[in-house]
Amino acid sequence: MEIMFKKNKIGTKLLLAILVPALLSIGVISLMGFVVAKQTLEEQxxxxxxxxxxxxxxxxxNYFQQIRKQIRTFSEDRMIIDAMLQFNSRFFMGRPSELSRSDEDQLRDYYKTEFLPRLNKNLEQAANIESFWPKEEIVLSIQFEYLAANTFPTGEKDSMIDSIKKNLYSDAHVKYHPIIRNYLKTFGYYDIFLIDHESGNIVYSVFKEVDFGTSLLDGPYKDTNFAKAFRAARMATKKDFVLMTDFEPYFPSYNAPAAFIASPIFQGEKKIGVLIFQMPIVExxxxxxxxxxxxxxxxxxxxxxxxxxxxxxxxxxxxxxxxxxxxxxxxxxxxxxxxxxxxxxxxxxxxxxxxxxxxxxxxxxxxxxxxxxxxxxxxxxxxxxxxxxxxxxxxxxxxxxxxxxxxxFDIITTIRNYLGGFLFLVLLLLSGLAFFIARTITRPVNNLVDMSKDIAQGEGDLTKRMEVATKDELGDLSTWFNMFLERLNNMVSEIKKHAANINVSSQEMALG
CATH class of the missing domain: 3.30.450.20 (PAS domain)
Structure with a gap:
C-alpha cells in the first residue's frame, strides 16, 4: 500500500490526505452520536x-385484592346468610318426586338446541347430552323451571325473577335474586353462586347455566376448577378463608375460560354454605x-x-x-x-x-x-x-x-436516514473543497514541471515566466524559479553573444 501511495501523484495524495482523515473523523463522531442516541432512546x-x-x-x-375483600365481606352479609338458609332449605322441599315427561322433553330440547350447539362449536370433538345430563330429579326440576321454561333467551336467563311454578323456592328467588343480580352487575362478575356445603348442590345462581342445581361433589362438574374452589371453602374452618382457582375451560360456559373464587358462609360459628364468584374476564x-x-x-x-x-x-x-x-x-x-x-x-x-x-x-x-x-x-x-x-x-x-x-426505535431510523444524507452531502462538499485545494497547490507545481521539462529537453522558451498567484511558499517558489529563468536566459544570451563574436573573428581570419 505504501508503494502504491508513493506512485500516486501529489494531487491524489493531497485529496486522500484531506478526505480520509475528515471523513473518518466525521464518521466516528456520527457513529458515536448514533450509538449514544440509540442507547438513550432504548433506556427511555x-x-x-x-x-x-x-x-x-x-x-x-389491587383488583384481585378487592375481589377477595368483596367475597369475604359479602359472605358475612346478613342478607347473604339469610339467602343461603332459605335457598338451601327450599331447594330440597316442595318439588315433585319426578319431572313430567313433557317437562323433561322440554329440558332435553334446551340442552340439544341451546347448550350443546354453543358448546360443540368450541370443542374438537362434539359432546353428547349424556355427559351433562343431571341424574337427580330435583336438579331436573329446578333446571326445567329456570332454564327450559324460562322465556328469556340464552345468555339472559338471569332476567327472569319469578318462576312459572309458584313454590317456596320461587318466593325466595323473588326476594333475593334482584339484590344479588344487582351486586353482580355493579361489580361486573360473570356469575354468583350459593352452594350447599354438605351436598355440594348449587342452590342458587344468578346467570342460570347448566351447572345450576348440580352437585360439585358427585355431579357432571365435580372435576372442574369450580369444584376445586368449592371443596377448599367447604373444608375451611376460618370465616375469613378465601381461595381462588386459576382459569380453565368450563363446559357450562361453552368451554370458555373461567376462574372462581370461594369463601365459606357462617351463621355464627356454624358453617351453612359456600359463596363463589365466577371471575369477570371483561373486567x-x-x-x-x-x-x-x-x-x-x-x-x-x-x-x-x-x-x-x-x-x-x-x-x-x-x-x-x-x-x-x-x-x-x-x-x-x-x-x-x-x-x-x-x-x-x-x-x-x-x-x-x-x-x-x-x-x-x-x-x-x-x-x-x-x-x-x-x-x-x-x-x-x-x-x-x-x-x-x-x-x-x-x-x-x-x-x-x-x-x-x-x-x-422509529426516531432512530429517521436519525440514521438523515445522518446518511448528511454524510453524503459532507462527502460532496469535502471532495469539492479538497479538489480545489489540491488544484490550487498542484497547478503551479505542474506548470513548474512542464517548464522544467521543456528546458531540460532543450526546447524551452526562457523568456516565459511562472505566474505568481499566491504569497505562500508556492508563490516564493514561482518567484525564485522566474529569477532562475532570468539568470539562465541572460547566461544563454551572453553565450550566444560570445559565440557570435567568435564566429565573426573566425570569418575575418579566414578572409585574411
Missing amino acids: SFKQLMAVRESKKKQIE INRVMTGDNNWEREGLGQSGETYLIGLDHKMRNNSRFLIEDKQNYLSQIKKLGVDSKVFRQIENLQTTILLQEIHTEVTDAALAGKTGTKIIEDYRRIPVLSAYAPVNIPDVQWAILSEIDEAEA
Missing part, C-alpha cells in the same frame, strides 16, 4: 415500559388494556400489557386480537399454531388459555425475576419487553409490557 423506552408494567401490576394486584381485560386505550397509556401503535400463567398461556386478551382479529388470526396461522387452538381462538374470540408464549423473559418472570430485554414475542416480532411476577394469592402469574422494536 424501557423506563416507559417499566412504568406501564408497574402501574398495571399494581392495578391488577380483567379492562384493567389490562385500559379500556382499549393503549396509546393513551403510552404503548403507541403496537404495545400491550398481558398476563400469563404457569402454563405459559395468556390470562387476558391480546391487543392484536381485539384491534384486528383477521390480521392476528392470519399471523398465528402462518406461524403454524395448532389448528384446534386456531379454531378455538376464532370461535371464542379470546386468547385466554389459548395463546401460548414461550420466551426467555416469560421463563424469568414466572421464576420470580424482574427485568427488561429485547426479544422476539409470540408473533415472532422483535419487541422491547419489561417483565415481572405478579403477587396474586393462589395463582402464579407474570406480567409483561411490550412494544415493537421498530416503533420504539
Whole structure:
C-alpha cells in the first residue's frame, strides 16, 4: 500500500490526505452520536415500559385484592346468610318426586338446541347430552323451571325473577335474586353462586347455566376448577378463608375460560354454605388494556400489557386480537399454531388459555425475576419487553409490557436516514473543497514541471515566466524559479553573444 501511495501523484495524495482523515473523523463522531442516541432512546423506552408494567401490576394486584375483600365481606352479609338458609332449605322441599315427561322433553330440547350447539362449536370433538345430563330429579326440576321454561333467551336467563311454578323456592328467588343480580352487575362478575356445603348442590345462581342445581361433589362438574374452589371453602374452618382457582375451560360456559373464587358462609360459628364468584374476564381485560386505550397509556401503535400463567398461556386478551382479529388470526396461522387452538381462538374470540408464549423473559418472570430485554414475542416480532411476577394469592402469574422494536426505535431510523444524507452531502462538499485545494497547490507545481521539462529537453522558451498567484511558499517558489529563468536566459544570451563574436573573428581570419 505504501508503494502504491508513493506512485500516486501529489494531487491524489493531497485529496486522500484531506478526505480520509475528515471523513473518518466525521464518521466516528456520527457513529458515536448514533450509538449514544440509540442507547438513550432504548433506556427511555424501557423506563416507559417499566412504568406501564408497574402501574398495571399494581392495578391488577389491587383488583384481585378487592375481589377477595368483596367475597369475604359479602359472605358475612346478613342478607347473604339469610339467602343461603332459605335457598338451601327450599331447594330440597316442595318439588315433585319426578319431572313430567313433557317437562323433561322440554329440558332435553334446551340442552340439544341451546347448550350443546354453543358448546360443540368450541370443542374438537362434539359432546353428547349424556355427559351433562343431571341424574337427580330435583336438579331436573329446578333446571326445567329456570332454564327450559324460562322465556328469556340464552345468555339472559338471569332476567327472569319469578318462576312459572309458584313454590317456596320461587318466593325466595323473588326476594333475593334482584339484590344479588344487582351486586353482580355493579361489580361486573360473570356469575354468583350459593352452594350447599354438605351436598355440594348449587342452590342458587344468578346467570342460570347448566351447572345450576348440580352437585360439585358427585355431579357432571365435580372435576372442574369450580369444584376445586368449592371443596377448599367447604373444608375451611376460618370465616375469613378465601381461595381462588386459576382459569380453565368450563363446559357450562361453552368451554370458555373461567376462574372462581370461594369463601365459606357462617351463621355464627356454624358453617351453612359456600359463596363463589365466577371471575369477570371483561373486567380483567379492562384493567389490562385500559379500556382499549393503549396509546393513551403510552404503548403507541403496537404495545400491550398481558398476563400469563404457569402454563405459559395468556390470562387476558391480546391487543392484536381485539384491534384486528383477521390480521392476528392470519399471523398465528402462518406461524403454524395448532389448528384446534386456531379454531378455538376464532370461535371464542379470546386468547385466554389459548395463546401460548414461550420466551426467555416469560421463563424469568414466572421464576420470580424482574427485568427488561429485547426479544422476539409470540408473533415472532422483535419487541422491547419489561417483565415481572405478579403477587396474586393462589395463582402464579407474570406480567409483561411490550412494544415493537421498530416503533420504539422509529426516531432512530429517521436519525440514521438523515445522518446518511448528511454524510453524503459532507462527502460532496469535502471532495469539492479538497479538489480545489489540491488544484490550487498542484497547478503551479505542474506548470513548474512542464517548464522544467521543456528546458531540460532543450526546447524551452526562457523568456516565459511562472505566474505568481499566491504569497505562500508556492508563490516564493514561482518567484525564485522566474529569477532562475532570468539568470539562465541572460547566461544563454551572453553565450550566444560570445559565440557570435567568435564566429565573426573566425570569418575575418579566414578572409585574411
